[in-house]
Amino acid sequence: MITANRADPVPGFVESSFNPLIHDVARRCLTERPGDGTRTALLVGSTVGDSGTTDLASRLLIGGQVSNPLLFMQATANAILGYVSKEFGITGPLIAMSALTGLGSALLDTAHVLLDDEELDRVLLVGVELAGSDRTAAFCRELGLPQPTEDFAVALLVDRDTSFEDSGGYDLRRLAEGPTP
Amino acid sequence: MSEVVVTGFGVRTAFGRGADALRRGVFGGVPAFAPTTRFDTGPYRTPFAATTGTDKPDLMRDVLGECTDEAVEMAGFTARDDTAVLVGTSGDFAVLTRFWRGEAGVEAADTVPAWQADLLAARIGASSGRRLAFTNACVASAAAIIHACGLIASGRVSSAVCAGAYLVEEEVFAKFDSGRAMSRDGFVRPFSADRGGMLLGDGVATVVLESAEAVRRRGGRPLAAVVGWGAGSDAYHVSRPHPDGAGLAAAAGRALRRADDPDGLRIDYVNAHGTATKFNDPAETRGLRRVFGTRADQVPVSSTKSTTGHMLEAAGVVEFVITLLALTDGVLPPTANFTEADPDCDLDYVPNVARDADVRRALNLNAAFGGVNTALVLERR
Incomplete structure (x- = not known):
């Protein structure tokens, strides 16, 4: 697990820790275990997404300020996925998804489906959440969800030999909290 | 591998609801662009968008629900225990704006992509299956369909309800304006030498995908098959x-x-x-x-x-429906x-x-x- 204050900055991605967190954990996995980028997929999951960028842009709009073109580019996780894919030559699927509960299990399940494709060998899955804003606090209250207390990301590189059962169906929050059961 | 078939769809664009609206507008070659009145376009380089004409967009959850009701009815489909509900959306940005303006009665949960999928699943009685939102912007609902195809083909599930939604609002409009991506003269001219960019449009659609075997068992009728799917970067x-x-x-x-x-x-x-x-x-x-x-x-x-x-997150599924009509018509x-x-x-x-x-x-x-x-x-x- 990487928290925001440990993530290296990424040029151009300066308004939120969301993208640097994704880049940092992805880089660590892909550097430690290099592989064939043409047979690799990237999968990012976050319940809320990049609330830092989204809420900043919204507050600028309400304040009557001109929208920053950087926020246009960074409005979705695609931009950092594209950045990582270029850095590591990954040409497989790039997917960003959101689940309300059980995000870690959903990521592993989706990775398993991706690996049904004989043209893929590996999936890098990343779970990322930000501590958030008044908005995230509001919907966590509305839905009875716990609000993250800090910005963090977790990554797991799975290959064809890793089954969902082998991984134990871990929730990424549990992975983030310490030793897995 | 199970064959994946389409059994129903529901759709709403700036042309209105349903297939006939698409036939009149899309197949008629009649653009839907006009100055939008949903917000003050004075600060922006263009006032144009393709909207249904209402001053305020409906709640995304309501339009998704309506389109899904139509899709399910067309398919004669009843959700099963394993039905997956997969939605391409980044959440309801009109609600986001209202939240930060401090308006009363706003439910911040509507801004959360996965909540839209959960709401839809509850609406059709599919809350025991997979419920995911795909947030990949302009490929989001296509990614949802691709995931559904993988789930059905592998036999993990026998059905999936896939949707996508984007309704024109100021948050995203302002971002595209700042990126200078939009046409200033109200025309979108793909592939022409004088093309000047894109314009945003309302789009919401839902498709019901099932295994061919499940459709045969229940006596349903496939509209088309999805025989190939893939993604790449x-x-x-x-x-x-x-x-x-x-x-x-x-x-x-x-x-x-x-x-x-x-x-x-x-x-x-x-x-x-x-x-x-x-x-x-x-x-x-x-x-x-x-x-x-x-x-x-x-x-x-x-x-x-x-x-x-x-139609951003909805582009994949609305254009899937348009392509389906090209096949059937x-x-x-x-x-x-x-x-x-x-x-x-x-x-x-x-x-x-x-x-x-x-x-x-x-x-x-x-x-x-x-x-x-x-x-x-x-x-x-």
Whole structure:
């Protein structure tokens, strides 16, 4: 697990820790275990997404300020996925998804489906959440969800030999909290 | 592997609800763009968008619900324990604006993508299955369909309800304006030499996908089969497409190999991403030449964003429905507003007028920021 204050900055991605967190954990996995980028997929999951960028842009709009073109580019996780894919030559699927509960299990399940494709060998899955804003606090209250207390990301590189059962169906929050059961 | 079939759809665009509205607008080659009155467009470079004309967009959850009700009714479908509900959305941005304005009665949960999927699942009684939102911007709902196909083909589930939604509002409009991506004159001219960018449009659609075996068992009727699907990335740039359409060709290649047609010899029509931006259209053209080789000149390609506008997260599923209608009606929707050929865009773009055609198989393409690309192959039933 990487928290925001440990993530290296990424040029151009300066308004939120969301993208640097994704880049940092992805880089660590892909550097430690290099592989064939043409047979690799990237999968990012976050319940809320990049609330830092989204809420900043919204507050600028309400304040009557001109929208920053950087926020246009960074409005979705695609931009950092594209950045990582270029850095590591990954040409497989790039997917960003959101689940309300059980995000870690959903990521592993989706990775398993991706690996049904004989043209893929590996999936890098990343779970990322930000501590958030008044908005995230509001919907966590509305839905009875716990609000993250800090910005963090977790990554797991799975290959064809890793089954969902082998991984134990871990929730990424549990992975983030310490030793897995 | 289980065969994946489509049994129902519901759709709403700026042309209104249902297939006939699409036939009148998209297949009629009539653009839906007008100055939008949903917000003050004074600060922006263009006032134009394709909207249903209401001053305020409906709640995304309500329109998603209506389209899903229509899809389920058309299919004669009842959710099963394993039904997956997969929605392409980034959440309701109109609600986001209202939240930060401090308006009363706003439910912040509507801004959370996954909540839209959970709401939809609850509406159709599918809360025990997988419920996910896909947030990949312009390929989001296509990614949802691709995931559904993987789930059904592998036998993990027997059905999936896939949707996508975007309703024009100021948050995203302002971002595209700041990126100078939008046409200033109210026309979207994909593949034309004088194209000036895209415009946003309302789009919401739902499709019901099932295994052919499950449909047979319940006595249902498939509208079409999804015989190929694939995704691929450019590994090139955070926002610009690969100039040779490398990722798009990779996605199409995966889909065509799965469809047992690696050279695309059986494709009769391509519904292109076709945003009418400077970089997309020539890149997509080169990508299609990589896919089809010397046959590329003979494959009709059109961009229906010329009439609907760009529906962002909903583009994949709405254009999936348009492609489905091309198959079932035997009509190719045109690229509207086509003026003069660009030397870098040299395919048959079905300019301005719909064309009768015996369309047995069609390829549906989408692309997004970050060099993310998707491809789906539909086959008539």
